[in-house]
Amino acid sequence: MSTGSLPAIFRLDEAVSAAVARHNAVWQARWERFLAMNPPPRWNPSLPVDAEWRMRYEICLPVAEYVGSLRRLARLVLPHPSWIPLALGTTIAHLAPRTGFPSLPDFWSYLPLEWWGRVTLTVAELPALLAALADPPQFGTAAGRYPNQLALLREQHWTEPVTVLDVGCGTGEGTGEVVALLREMGCQASGIGVTREPLEAWMGSTGCFPHRSSATPPTGVRFVVGEAEALPVIGPFAVVLCNGLIGGRFVQTEAAFRRILGEFARVLARGGIVLVGCRFHAGREAALAQFRQLAAATGWQVAGDCRDLVLGRLGGKV
Numbered sequence: 047m048s049t050g051s052l053p054a055i056f057r058l059d060e061a062v063s064a065a066v067a068r069h070n071a072v073w074q075a076r077w078e079r080f081l082a083m084n085p086p087p088r089w090n091p092s093l094p095v096d097a098e099w100r101m102r103y104e105i106c107l108p109v110a111e112y113v114g115s116l117r118r119l120a121r122l123v124l125p126h127p128s129w130i131p132l133a134l135g136t137t138i139a140h141l142a143p144r145t146g147f148p149s150l151p152d153f154w155s156y157l158p159l160e161w162w163g164r165v166t167l168t169v170a171e172l173p174a175l176l177a178a179l180a181d182p183p184q185f186g187t188a189a190g191r192y193p194n195q196l197a198l199l200r201e202q203h204w205t206e207p208v209t210v211l212d213v214g215c216g217t218g219e220g221t222g223e224v225v226a227l228l229r230e231m232g233c234q235a236s237g238i239g240v241t242r243e244p245l246e247a248w249m250g251s252t253g254c255f256p257h258r259s260s261a262t263p264p265t266g267v268r269f270v271v272g273e274a275e276a277l278p279v280i281g282p283f284a285v286v287l288c289n290g291l292i293g294g295r296f297v298q299t300e301a302a303f304r305r306i307l308g309e310f311a312r313v314l315a316r317g318g319i320v321l322v323g324c325r326f327h328a329g330r331e332a333a334l335a336q337f338r339q340l341a342a343a344t345g346w347q348v349a350g351d352c353r354d355l356v357l358g359r360l361g362g363k364v
């Protein structure tokens with residue numbers, strides 16, 4: 047997308063140009079020092095980021111400072127501090143979940159390949175960078191990733207209008223897919239996607255993706271910014287989706303699981319279902335099993351395996 051057609055949510059004025067010039071001057075000088083001190087080979091995306099690479103990059107290009115510099119640019123460009131992608135938060139341990147000590151290659155690994163090996167940027171590139179940080183490739187929010195959920199929904203008989211709640215909806219492709227399926231089945235369906243990233247909610251509702259091809263926004267879906275642990279909705283919802291959230295890096299503790307299960311119970315319609323899926327890499331099984339056990343112990347009827355859970359309230363028809 048050309049920046050000329052970007053809506054006014056991104057402020058790209060002279061103050062931003064001056065701030066980008068300052069950022070580039072600092073980081074270009076540091077980059078040149080890094081290149082002088084580190085003859086090839088250098089890190090590239092086909093290599094794992096290990097302690098040796100982290101040390102070499104951190105000495106010249108400390109990632110916490112780099113992220114801090116981008117955060118200041120984001121503050122100038124975006125409508126409100128709450129819009130700054132969480133990836134630019136003041137704690138950046140999530141960039142290297144295993145060690146908690148990230149480096150610039152960890153930051154590049156989070157982004158689409160075109161950002162690898164770069165520390166400077168242009169004003170026109172800022173919307174795409176911020177959008178990519180809010181909607182990184184690893185979120186992989188494309189439709190078609192939870193076929194078991196679609197099969198299960200296809201088996202139900204929908205007689206009443208249905209509102210689907212999608213908790214941690216990303217940019218809403220999955221929400222739109224489920225609403226479209228229910229509509230194809232003759233059900234009067236609509237959806238609400240909840241995410242804590244305002245830029246995701248904006249991209250989902252406008253279909254405007256500065257970092258990838260634009261798309262038609264999903265029909266019948268609206269987006270609300272909010273937390274899974276304190277949902278900004280009342281309900282009741284006959285279908286609650288929660289994919290790619292539970293047991294992932296955002297929601298791992300038993301306390302968070304309890305609060306989220308409490309929120310599901312609060313908003314779920316009598317006889318409704320909660321579908322909890324994930325496509326995480328191996329290594330999340332213990333957390334997923336813990337969530338499943340906790341649900342079973344707190345009044346939920348549980349079916350499916352840990353990566354494809356189906357929850358209903360005991361006493362309610364599933």
Ligand SMILES: C[S@@+](CC[C@H](N)C(=O)[O-])C[C@H]1O[C@@H](n2cnc3c(N)ncnc32)[C@H](O)[C@@H]1O
Nearest residue numbers: 185187214215216241242243273274289290296
């Ligand atoms: C891995 S993506 C999954 C997106 C989508 N559900 C899917 O599976 O295709 C995780 C999503 O949850 C959102 N998220 C993370 N923590 C959250 C929280 N505490 N409350 C609400 N949304 C959250 C992220 O911004 C992102 O939209």
